[in-house]
Amino acid sequence: MVMLGSIDGLIRSEPLPAFTHITADSVVLEIYECYDTFGILDGFRTHIITPVCEDRLCHDVDVEFYWDVLGNFSHFTSDEEYPLTKQDHIPFSEEDYAKLLDILRTPSPAFIHLRRTELIAEPLNHDDVDGLTGATAHAVKKDMVPGAIYTCYTLWHIAHGAIHFKILEHTRSKLDAPLIDKMFSIADAEAHYFLLDHLAPVQIKNYLKRFTPLAATYEAYFLTRLMGRMPNDMLEKAEVDLLIPLFSKMENSVKNRLLHIISENPKVKAADAHQLLRELPLGSVEMDDKIIKLLLAKSGTKDVGILEEMYDHIFEDRIKMGKEVTEILKSLDKTYPQLKQKTKRYRRSQIPKK
Amino acid sequence: MKNIIWIAVTICIYLVPVSSQAQETIFLEAEGFLDRGGWVVDQQSMDVMGSAYMLAHGLGAAVEDASTSVSIARRGHYRIWVRTRDWVAPWQVSGTPGKFQVLVDDVPLLPTFGTEGADWHWQDGGSVRLKKGQIKLSLHDMTGFDGRCDAIILSRDLAFQPPNDMTKLDMFRRKQLALPDAPEHAGTYDLVVVGGGIAGICTAVTAARLGATVALVQNRPVLGGNNSSEVRVGLSGLIYQKPYENLGSLVDELGVIGHWTLWEAQQDSNAIRSQKILEVIRNRPEKKEHNAGPASNYADDKKLQIVQDEENISLFLNTNVMAAEMVDGRIHSVTGRSILTGKELEFSGSLFADCTGDGNLGFLAGADFRVGREAKSETGEPRAPTQADQLVMGTSVQWNSVETDSVCFFPNTSPWAVAFNEQTSIQHTKGDWDWETGANRDQVREIERIRDYGLRVAFGNWDFVKNHSEVRADFSQRALSWVAYIGGKRESRRLLGDVVLKEQDILEGRKFSDGTFTTTWGVDLHFPIRQDGFSGEPFLARADIQDIQPYQVPYRCLYSRNIPNLFMAGRNISVTHVALGTIRVQRTTGMMGEVVGMAAALCKNHRAYPRDIYEKHFTELQQLMDKPIGDPGWE
Numbered sequence: 001m002v003m004l005g006s007i008d009g010l011i012r013s014e015p016l017p018a019f020t021h022i023t024a025d026s027v028v029l030e031i032y033e034c035y036d037t038f039g040i041l042d043g044f045r046t047h048i049i050t051p052v053c054e055d056r057l058c059h060d061v062d063v064e065f066y067w068d069v070l071g072n073f074s075h076f077t078s079d080e081e082y083p084l085t086k087q088d089h090i091p092f093s094e095e096d097y098a099k100l101l102d103i104l105r106t107p108s109p110a111f112i113h114l115r116r117t118e119l120i121a122e123p124l125n126h127d128d129v130d131g132l133t134g135a136t137a138h139a140v141k142k143d144m145v146p147g148a149i150y151t152c153y154t155l156w157h158i159a160h161g162a163i164h165f166k167i168l169e170h171t172r173s174k175l176d177a178p179l180i181d182k183m184f185s186i187a188d189a190e191a192h193y194f195l196l197d198h199l200a201p202v203q204i205k206n207y208l209k210r211f212t213p214l215a216a217t218y219e220a221y222f223l224t225r226l227m228g229r230m231p232n233d234m235l236e237k238a239e240v241d242l243l244i245p246l247f248s249k250m251e252n253s254v255k256n257r258l259l260h261i262i263s264e265n266p267k268v269k270a271a272d273a274h275q276l277l278r279e280l281p282l283g284s285v286e287m288d289d290k291i292i293k294l295l296l297a298k299s300g301t302k303d304v305g306i307l308e309e310m311y312d313h314i315f316e317d318r319i320k321m322g323k324e325v326t327e328i329l330k331s332l333d334k335t336y337p338q339l340k341q342k343t344k345r346y347r348r349s350q351i352p353k354k
Numbered sequence: 355m356k357n358i359i360w361i362a363v364t365i366c367i368y369l370v371p372v373s374s375q376a377q378e379t380i381f382l383e384a385e386g387f388l389d390r391g392g393w394v395v396d397q398q399s400m401d402v403m404g405s406a407y408m409l410a411h412g413l414g415a416a417v418e419d420a421s422t423s424v425s426i427a428r429r430g431h432y433r434i435w436v437r438t439r440d441w442v443a444p445w446q447v448s449g450t451p452g453k454f455q456v457l458v459d460d461v462p463l464l465p466t467f468g469t470e471g472a473d474w475h476w477q478d479g480g481s482v483r484l485k486k487g488q489i490k491l492s493l494h495d496m497t498g499f500d501g502r503c504d505a506i507i508l509s510r511d512l513a514f515q516p517p518n519d520m521t522k523l524d525m526f527r528r529k530q531l532a533l534p535d536a537p538e539h540a541g542t543y544d545l546v547v548v549g550g551g552i553a554g555i556c557t558a559v560t561a562a563r564l565g566a567t568v569a570l571v572q573n574r575p576v577l578g579g580n581n582s583s584e585v586r587v588g589l590s591g592l593i594y595q596k597p598y599e600n601l602g603s604l605v606d607e608l609g610v611i612g613h614w615t616l617w618e619a620q621q622d623s624n625a626i627r628s629q630k631i632l633e634v635i636r637n638r639p640e641k642k643e644h645n646a647g648p649a650s651n652y653a654d655d656k657k658l659q660i661v662q663d664e665e666n667i668s669l670f671l672n673t674n675v676m677a678a679e680m681v682d683g684r685i686h687s688v689t690g691r692s693i694l695t696g697k698e699l700e701f702s703g704s705l706f707a708d709c710t711g712d713g714n715l716g717f718l719a720g721a722d723f724r725v726g727r728e729a730k731s732e733t734g735e736p737r738a739p740t741q742a743d744q745l746v747m748g749t750s751v752q753w754n755s756v757e758t759d760s761v762c763f764f765p766n767t768s769p770w771a772v773a774f775n776e777q778t779s780i781q782h783t784k785g786d787w788d789w790e791t792g793a794n795r796d797q798v799r800e801i802e803r804i805r806d807y808g809l810r811v812a813f814g815n816w817d818f819v820k821n822h823s824e825v826r827a828d829f830s831q832r833a834l835s836w837v838a839y840i841g842g843k844r845e846s847r848r849l850l851g852d853v854v855l856k857e858q859d860i861l862e863g864r865k866f867s868d869g870t871f872t873t874t875w876g877v878d879l880h881f882p883i884r885q886d887g888f889s890g891e892p893f894l895a896r897a898d899i900q901d902i903q904p905y906q907v908p909y910r911c912l913y914s915r916n917i918p919n920l921f922m923a924g925r926n927i928s929v930t931h932v933a934l935g936t937i938r939v940q941r942t943t944g945m946m947g948e949v950v951g952m953a954a955a956l957c958k959n960h961r962a963y964p965r966d967i968y969e970k971h972f973t974e975l976q977q978l979m980d981k982p983i984g985d986p987g988w989e
Contacts, residue, residue, distance in 0.1 A: 024901060107885065107894065107896065108780065108883070108896070112896075112897070113644070113645070113788070162898050162900070164896075165881070169740075189887075193884065217889070218889040219889055220445060222889065224794075228794075252472055282472075283440065283470050283471045284471050284473050285475070286518065
């Protein structure tokens with residue numbers, strides 16, 4: 001759950017609703033924006049008065065719901081005068097409130113697979129005393145306040161239903177520099193993925209220096225999404241320089257794409273690309289070959305030092321190259337006489353041992 | 355049924371010493387081993403890698419060896435190559451859970467396989483001296499965590515290196531297996547149905563019962579698709595809906611009693627059908643478990659029997675359609691490759707139905723298709739995003755567990771599985787539909803990776819909950835009973851018809867003159883969600899469901915707009931991403947199959963194409979839809 005600022009930080013909300021939402025039970029909710037002390041969007045709130053029982057025998061629920069800017073349910077408040085009630089109008093205890101909050105904060109409660117009509121079933125026979133349907137009855141109960149099944153179910157679906165997506169859409173429309181900056185600053189992957197998915201490609205390029213440190217700490221999927229948002233023509237030398245150090249974090253398809261971009265961009269020199277040597281061996285002869293070929297294609301006479309480093313790395317880690325690259329490495333001294341010793345050693349290393 | 359089931363076709367052709375190289379090279383497809391032991395055959399990535407492969411899916415306990423016998427014509431040194439990969443390497447994690455040994459006459463080769471390389475490749479097994487005569491070759495799983503082997507080569511040429519390039523490998527494979535250049539002809543049919551899920555079964559059986567000759571081609575050993583015991587997604591959606599209240603009778607005949615049939619029975623408990631359903635549930639309460647339930651809940655045998663009982667159907671299991679031959683813009687034939695032997699068969703037909711789910715046949719034929727979400731500016735749909743993108747609903751890798759009599763063990767999965775902690779772990783005893791991943795990935799080309807991520811998640815979570823969490827005592831006697839290795843897909847290609855159904859058509863109840871089956875499931879879209887404190891690829895989904903009034907889907911969504919003799923039934927029909935949310939559930943796709951089967955029979959009678967049924971013969975289709983094609987036998 002993303003907590004943008006503290007809950008107490010919700011110091012102000014707009015007088016007019018940002019949008020309205022109609023629940024599955026046809027209750028119209030007015031959703032208001034909330035701001036932090038700096039006036040930056042911090043979340044959303046709404047007042048909910050809704051029936052929860054099929055037979056309307058229990059009291060209506062009367063609560064205030066809060067979400068963060070990513071549409072994640074944050075918390076709720078209720079008026080002491082109108083407490084939540086269970087069966088037979090028994091008011092919620094403190095434990096019940098705490099349990100309900102836990103349930104509402106659970107993204108995937110056990111009852112997520114059930115429709116309202118499936119919550120209670122007629123017993124099939126007298127032995128079947130369990131009112132809950134299905135084989136998940138035990139798990140479903142675990143995620144319910146006893147005596148308030150419909151309350152839990154109804155409120156969870158409001159907290160996590162279509163309103164979540166509407167909030168995301170609304171936040172997307174409000175993305176300005178302060179909000180973007182704030183979302184980068186918080187330590188939450190969901191906010192960072194949101195930026196990745198919703199900033200325009202040109203914005204992603206502009207914010208690449210903010211994204212790449214995150215990519216270094218996140219799993220490879222983040223880089224896949226990051227690269228997926230930027231077309232090749234947007235990845236110029238400055239961007240490539242930022243991405244090369246992250247090579248080891250990339251999925252293979254992304255690695256291949258970056259290698260292609262490097263090879264196509266004459267501004268990226270052997271000196272820029274030579275740190276890719278550190279990645280060898282990659283566990284794939286084809287990929288190792290590609291890097292060596294790329295380096296050779298980028299190298300000129302002034303890059304002999306880099307090529308020497310390449311040989312040393314191949315010797316040190318006993319890297320096996322494909323046939324074509326092996327042949328090239330055997331005779332590179334024809335182009336670069338300075339590499340005579342290295343190529344000689346390489347040729348020797350390729351003689352099969354008996 | 356004409357019995358042409360490929361389950362046990364002459365495996366011997368698969369162990370081919372190649373004459374052109376004077377028997378110097380022996381090529382063995384792992385899936386062609388005489389005894390597969392505890393290894394299973396996975397064909398999901400066949401369109402990408404050209405072959406099925408063997409998988410050691412043991413849920414953490416090493417599976418039994420697979421073995422075969424190989425005839426060595428000349429004694430001497432042979433170099434051995436094993437096509438495999440380290441399946442967790444794409445995530446740059448160590449631990450090599452997929453490691454296995456190759457044994458020659460029960461003696462392991464020196465290298466351990468499945469330990470290197472993110473991509474499929476030939477791993478060098480070194481050279482061994484082999485005697486003339488029969489030798490035993492075995493795959494020995496070391497972990498039970500999904501090691502995989504595609505093929506093995508024994509070569510007397512010690513310098514020989516098999517190709518890794520896909521095109522070269524395919525040619526090499528064909529040559530080594532001595533496969534003929536042209537596939538064997540497997541018949542000419544009125545209708546060739548590709549895909550044996552619920553939609554495909556219903557299409558084939560309906561057409562067959564109405565007099566058409568049908569080839570039903572399915573790429574797994576069982577029928578049922580997502581509703582088979584391999585994937586275990588329960589049947590959803592209502593049948594017997596107005597105005598064609600007999601549509602769904604065949605779906606009902608398939609007889610998979612479960613969650614929704616129980617719900618129907620409870621609405622009208624006095625009806626004979628209801629009483630029989632309630633009786634079944636009373637005797638077999640486990641049938642209430644909708645998703646990821648016991649294998650028997652999904653009645654594979656019953657589906658097979660219904661198909662086999664049809665004289666007009668020729669069933670081809672284990673056959674993956676890889677190519678379509680076009681003549682004058684129409685499909686003339688399709689070529690299927692056995693997932694066990696590599697042998698190819700050609701199916702000719704007047705009409706074809708793409709019931710593959712992935713729209714594979716349409717793709718091969720050049721049918722117009724769409725992947726991902728349309729933009730709001732394009733469709734005007736309330737729930738369409740501002741910009742079009744490639745997001746789809748993901749693939750479920752479901753799992754379940756059982757309580758055992760004693761404390762049971764589950765291995766440590768660190769460092770290769772997805773790491774969990776108290777905050778991120780899911781302390782459930784089963785993984786239902788919402789264990790869903792890959793929404794941002796290509797569901798066809800990346801399915802191995804998508805499934806593998808689902809496995810890394812399921813195993814990593816189970817390891818944490820069972821072995822390390824605060825509630826581990828509650829799980830001490832609990833054991834994983836099943837984890838899917840065939841992914842349950844929801845969405846990939848959608849083939850485009852003369853009408854592309856949109857969200858507002860459904861929400862506004864827009865009537866089409868060619869309405870057919872009725873969809874009842876809410877517009878149910880899934881989105882990936884992220885656990886608190888979790889930065890990796892999402893592995894759970896949430897459902898955003900917009901309830902609907904029952905809605906009749908137009909016939910023009912059921913055939914291709916640019917391939918004149920191509921029908922579609924299943925999740926790959928002509929709908930937008932949003933509209934897919936309602937029609938994709940399987941009792942609804944079954945009704946599509948019934949309609950397409952009826953239309954195909956009319957096409958046969960009138961020597962017509964699918965579009966002609968809408969333009970000239972729709973009244974006849976309406977008459978057919980009024981009558982039940984199935985006989986559930988309740989009365």
